[in-house]
Every structure is written in structure tokens, then in C-alpha cells.
Amino acid sequence: MAPSGSRSIKRGCRRVLYWIPVVFIALIVAWSYYAYVLQLCVESIDEIGEKIVYLLVYHVIFILFVWAYWQTIFTRPMNPLQEFHLSYSDKELLEREDRGESQQEILRRLAKELPIYTRTNSGAIRFCACCQLLKPDRCHHCSVCDKCILKMDHHCPWVNNCVGFSNYKFFMLFLAYSLLYCLFITATDLQYFIKFWTSGLPDTQAKFHIMFLFFAASMFSVSLASLFAYHCWLVCKNRSTLEAVRAPAFRHGTDKNGFSLGFSKNFRQVFGDEMRYWPLPIFSSLGDGCAFPTCLVNQDPEQPSSPESHSSTSKIAAEVQFPAKPLRESQSRLLTSAPSWTESDSAEDKERKGTSNPGMTIEHEA
Numbered sequence: 001m002a003p004s005g006s007r008s009i010k011r012g013c014r015r016v017l018y019w020i021p022v023v024f025i026a027l028i029v030a031w032s033y034y035a036y037v038l039q040l041c042v043e044s045i046d047e048i049g050e051k052i053v054y055l056l057v058y059h060v061i062f063i064l065f066v067w068a069y070w071q072t073i074f075t076r077p078m079n080p081l082q083e084f085h086l087s088y089s090d091k092e093l094l095e096r097e098d099r100g101e102s103q104q105e106i107l108r109r110l111a112k113e114l115p116i117y118t119r120t121n122s123g124a125i126r127f128c129a130c131c132q133l134l135k136p137d138r139c140h141h142c143s144v145c146d147k148c149i150l151k152m153d154h155h156c157p158w159v160n161n162c163v164g165f166s167n168y169k170f171f172m173l174f175l176a177y178s179l180l181y182c183l184f185i186t187a188t189d190l191q192y193f194i195k196f197w198t199s200g201l202p203d204t205q206a207k208f209h210i211m212f213l214f215f216a217a218s219m220f221s222v223s224l225a226s227l228f229a230y231h232c233w234l235v236c237k238n239r240s241t242l243e244a245v246r247a248p249a250f251r252h253g254t255d256k257n258g259f260s261l262g263f264s265k266n267f268r269q270v271f272g273d274e275m276r277y278w279p280l281p282i283f284s285s286l287g288d289g290c291a292f293p294t295c296l297v298n299q300d301p302e303q304p305s306s307p308e309s310h311s312s313t314s315k316i317a318a319e320v321q322f323p324a325k326p327l328r329e330s331q332s333r334l335l336t337s338a339p340s341w342t343e344s345d346s347a348e349d350k351e352r353k354g355t356s357n358p359g360m361t362i363e364h365e366a
Helices: 002-018 020-042 048-074 088-096 100-111 168-197 206-237 241-245 263-271 307-319 329-334 347-355
Strands: 140-142 147-149 154-156 161-163
Touching (some): 020 168, 020 206, 048 161, 168 206
16 A cells, blocks of 8 residues: 555655646746736826727737637647557457567558558557557657657646647647737837836836846747747648657658648648637647648658659659548548548549639649
């Protein structure tokens, strides 16, 4: 009983420690609200019009920022569907095999019925021994959460949560609105910060709140700007942080642009098709997180292709034969006028491309 009791105490302590960064951010945000609304706008700004405009704009940004942060923290990461988990009989069969090659044969047989195209760097089927499942494409096991996370980007201590398929849009909006929040405070606080040094402010406690508010907002702006720019680049390339560090491996080898469908479709894969939902922390990402459309070319689809590179990619297409796997409706829409890893690239596809909605193609999305 003692060992199990000590383990539960350790787990409880870890849970408390994991929330410390979130509490730290919450305290800073609460202080910034007090310093900006009460000390700056109410106490220090004399002009009524300026005060009203500042308060209105500030509260709009503040609500969006807190909403996105809340969604990033409390949206549970999505785990692989049940179809990717091994059945009881398959687990027994896998345990009876002691040779790695025999186990791989079993996993390859099971993977034929699933939309799985990525492999390990050695070419093996990606299997999680902890969760006892075949890993869907872009899925990784988080050591902190101790579970497999769909389209895992990273585990963020500042939100005490895994950033993945279910909350990546919320994380992007959190970065965007937190950066906008800091920039707005810096811009509107600047003139009063200057007055602090030129003795233009009355000698009250508001002086020190205004000074520290400017320093904190400007410093956070620099770090948030770099982080937000990096994740914008990842969205444009349709990569996760893990895939930027280590390119996903397919049957023909690693391909850093394997999931990139071009800027427009990459963006819509995260933010969805409806523009009205883009700025709101409401889930609108396309797909189910288990299957993703892939491109066939090895080079970046945004770069112009030469005839030589086109012929080389055609050879790769002839060599690589993936089984046809079902894609969900939202993912199939993304594949309109975009090549995929599926085998059905025949006259039926050309016919579908000709009759598809032109609003969903890159050529008609100026």
C-alpha cells in the first residue's frame, strides 16, 4: 500500500507543479487588467473620449485573448479512434511473436485497412506499445500526458496541455490575441510612460503601474511576435513543431513537405472553410485528426517546378503504391485539384475535378 500511496502523492505534486506556469500567466493578466483599466484609464487619462475608446478596444481584445487562452487550456487533446487500437486477439497474437519481423508483418496486415501512410525512419509501422495502437499519421505519444495525441505539435507548459489537432487553432488565436493585447497596451501606454520620465504625471502609485506595464507589455511583445511568426510559418507549410524538427517518413523516405497542399489549403485545414469562424476560438478545423491528405511531390508545392523535377516525382509516383484509404468529406474537399497518395488518380478523378466547385480550388481563390 505504501508504494502505491507514494506514487499517488507524487502524481498529485506533479499536477500542482504543472499548473504553476498557468497561474503565473493568470496573475500577470489580472495585474495588467488592474493597472491598465484602473490606474491608467480611470486614474491617469483626463480626456473622456480617449478614455472611452481605450476601454472599449481594450475589453474587446481582452475578451478574445482570455477566451482563446481558456480554450487552449481546457480543450482536451484528441486521441486516436478505436479502429486504431489493437483488439484483444491481435494483442495476444503480437505478444506471442518474439521476432521483430513477425510482429511487423502483423502490424502491416492491420495497417492495410487504415488510412496510415507514414512510417518510422527505418520503414516500420508506427506502433505505440504504451497505448497498444497503430499510430495514425502525425500522431505522437506525449510523455507528460502519457497518451497518444492526434497531430501533436508540442506539450506547452504555459497552458498545461498538449497542443494538437483539437486545440491548435485555439493556440494560434491565443498567440495572436496575446500579441495584439501586448502591442495595444504598449502603444497606448507609451505617451504616459514618457510623461513618467518627464515628470508629467502626478506623484501617485499609478506612476509605477504605468511604468511596469509598459516594460512588461513590450518585453512580452518581442517573445510573442517571434513565436507567433514561427507558428504562422508552420501553418503555411502544414507542419507541426515535431515535423519541423524531424520530417515525417513515407514509404519512399522522409518528406518535409509531405502534408503541404499549398498555402490556401494548409490554412483552411487548421482554420476551416468558413471565414466567420476564423477569428473566433470555436473549433472549425477540417478532418478528424486521424487521416490527412498528402501531396505527391517531394518539393515545396509553393515553389515553381521544373520539367526535370516533375519527371523525377513521376518516377516516385510509379514506385510508391499505397492502398486506397477512405478520407473524410472535409479532407476530400481539400484534395480538389491537389495530388494525393491514393491510387485512384484516373479518369474518374479528372471527371470529378472538372465538375467540382471552383470556389474550392486554388486557381479560383485570388
